[in-house]
Amino acid sequence: xxxxxxxxxxxxxxxxxxxxxxxxxxxxxxxxxxxxxxxxxxxxxxxxxxxxxxxxxxxxxxxxxxxxxxxxxxxxxxxxxxxxxxxxxxxxxxxxxxxxxxxxxxxxxxxxxxxxxxxxxxxxxxxxxxxxxxxxxxxxxxxxxxxxxxxxxxxxxxxxxxxxxxxxxxxxxxxxxxxxxxxxxxxxxxxxxxxxxxxxxxxxxxxxxxxxxxxxxxxxxxxxxxxxxxxxxxxxxxxxxxxxxxxxxxxxxxxxxxxx
Ligand code: TMP
Numbered sequence: 304x305x306x307x308x309x310x311x312x313x314x315x316x317x318x319x320x321x322x323x324x325x326x327x328x329x330x331x332x333x334x335x336x337x338x339x340x341x342x343x344x345x346x347x348x349x350x351x352x353x354x355x356x357x358x359x360x361x362x363x364x365x366x367x368x369x370x371x372x373x374x375x376x377x378x379x380x381x382x383x384x385x386x387x388x389x390x391x392x393x394x395x396x397x398x399x400x401x402x403x404x405x406x407x408x409x410x411x412x413x414x415x416x417x418x419x420x421x422x423x424x425x426x427x428x429x430x431x432x433x434x435x436x437x438x439x440x441x442x443x444x445x446x447x448x449x450x451x452x453x454x455x456x457x458x459x460x461x462x463x464x465x466x467x468x469x470x471x472x473x474x475x476x477x478x479x480x481x482x483x484x485x486x487x488x489x490x491x492x493x494x495x496x497x498x499x500x501x502x503x504x505x506x507x508x509x510x511x512x513x514x515x516x517x518x519x520x521x522x523x524x525x526x527x528x529x530x531x532x533x534x535x536x537x538x539x540x541x542x543x544x545x546x547x548x549x550x551x552x553x554x555x556x557x558x559x560x561x562x563x
Contacts, residue, residue: 314340315353315503327386328377331357335503337522339431344521346528350380353501353532355541358382360465360500367464369457370495372484387484387497390446393424393432394454396462397478401506402519407434413513421458426482453494454483461496469507472538474516477506502532 307319314336319328331350361373374383397420400410424432469476482498502517516531536542
């Protein structure tokens with residue numbers, strides 16, 4: 304087998320050149336970071352679970368007409384996606400106050416926001432992904448106003464859909480982060496949803512107990528990260544009760560057998 308060319312290694316994923324031009328393979332790692340990578344760790348099996356959850360959510364979103372980069376899942380940790388030019392803006396959608404907005408504005412965590420808020424951060428690790436206004440985006444040419452129209456309307460539709468999806472399984476969607484990319488067709492490009500949607504980039508609270516089922520377990524040293532991610536996958540029907548561990552075991556088994 305020929306060795307694939309690595310294009311990029313991020314904090315939670317590695318991107319490899321795909322089998323055909325215009326495609327990329329996204330490999331989901333178990334690495335976890337928080338606070339702009341000041342805190343580093345590993346959540347065993349996270350990559351496998353996030354690959355499945357993201358596949359599921361992107362597929363469901365495509366069914367309601369959201370264009371996405373997702374093509375198909377290849378194996379436990381990899382998915383084939385369309386190559387896009389990532390818009391260097393992280394789109395944060397918030398329904399309930401939590402995380403950085405609480406610190407910034409002195410809000411109490413868990414307080415529902417008067418209406419859904421969209422915030423933007425400039426995607427630049429060296430700067431710590433600073434919060435920006437929409438004005439900065441057009442001023443510095445990170446995206447056009449037309450592209451921002453598409454991005455914000457998609458973000459709202461995605462939020463509506465995901466709130467329903469998660470409330471159906473007893474989970475409150477507190478907030479989440481999206482990334483978008485430009486898909487080129489000759490000189491023209493259109494905006495599609497990229498990156499991933501998983502408990503790494505969402506806040507998901509159990510509706511009854513307010514238990515956190517997301518990366519805040521790692522950020523805040525609460526423990527039980529793997530169990531929380533597995534619980535989300537289980538409620539989404541992606542693993543049978545009991546078999547979440549088997550999925551992980553299968554993966555390590557496969558790894559052991561792979562020739563070096
Ligand atoms: P925040 O409260 O830290 O600003 O995060 C808001 C949401 O965005 C939360 O669900 C986590 C997600 N997020 C990421 O996925 N990546 C990031 O780099 C940051 C800062 C937040």
